[in-house]
C-alpha cells in the first residue's frame with residue numbers, strides 16, 4: 001500500500017454503484033485547507049476483471065471526458081461483472097481552463113509518473129494512480145485527443161510493449177475500439193507517461209487519440225462513445241454484444257506506426273502553419289505536408305515541412321500559429337503484422 005495523502009470518498013470494494021471523489025490536499029490563497037476534488041464512479045458486482053477508465057489526463061481533450069461522464073450516469077452495477085472504476089476528469093483545473101497543463105502547478109500530468117506522495121498536485125495524482133489504482137486493475141484505459149495543439153486521425157493507439165502476452169492482449173483491446181486506424185507510437189517528448197507506468201505494472205493498457213484541435217464534431221464523440229462501450233464489453237466488465245468491424249460492415253483496422261523520431265516533424269521556425277495534406281491521406285517520400293509562412297516577412301518564401309518517408313498523415317498541426325520546435329505533422333507507416341502477434 002502507499003503513503004498517499006489523497007483520500008477517496010468511495011469504497012472500491014463495496015458492491016453496487018457509488019459516485020464520489022478523490023480528494024487531493026492543496027492550499028490556495030482563499031483556501032488554506034482546501035482539496036481538489038476529482039470525480040469518481042465505482043461499479044462493483046461479483047466476479048470479473050477490474051477496469052480503470054480514465055480521461056482528462058490532459059484538460060483540453062474532451063471526447064473521452066464526455067464519454068465517461070455519460071457512462072457514469074447511465075451504467076448500473078447490475079450491468080457489470082467485476083469492477084469498473086471511472087474517472088472522467090483526472091485533471092479538473094486543466095479541464096476547466098481548457099489547457100493541457102495543470103494551471104495549479106504548470107505540470108503535464110502525463111509526464112508526472114510514477115509521481116510523488118508529497119509533491120505538487122500533479123505529482124500526488126500520479127502517485128495515487130501508480131500506487132493505489134493501477135495495482136487493483138487488470139485493464140487501464142486512458143482516453144486522449146491531440147488536445148488543442150494537434151489534430152489526429154481518430155485512432156486507438158498503443159506502445160509496442162516487450163512482453164508478448166501483454167502485447168497480444170493490448171492489440172486485442174486496441175482493435176476492440178473499431179477505429180479505421182490503430183497506431184503504434186513512440187515517446188518522443190519525454191518520460192513519465194501514465195500508460196508507461198501502467199504497462200510497467202503489466203496492465204493491459206488501451207489508449208486513444210480521438211481527433212483534437214478545437215473542432216470536435218459529432219462523429220468523433222460517437223466514435224469515442226461507441227468504441228469505448230465495445231472495449232468494455234471486450235474486457236468482460238460490461239454486458240452486451242461485442243461487435244467487430246466486420247459486424248459493422250467496415251474493412252479491417254489498418255495498423256500504422258510512427259516509431260522513428262523522423263516520423264514526427266517539428267517547426268524549424270516560428271510562423272503560421274499551412275496544412276497541405278488532409279489527415280489520413282497518403283504522402284510520398286519528400287512530399288511537403290505543410291509550410292510555414294512569416295507574418296512579418298511577406299517577401300520570404302514559406303518553409304516546407306516534408307515527409308522524410310512515404311506514409312500517411314496521422315497528425316496535423318491544430319492552431320495555425322506555431323512556434324519553433326512545435327510538432328506540426330506526424331507521418332505513419334504500415335506495420336509488419338508479425339510484430340503484433
Ligand SMILES: [Zn+2]
Pocket residue numbers: 057058061144145146147
Ligand atoms: Zn493527451
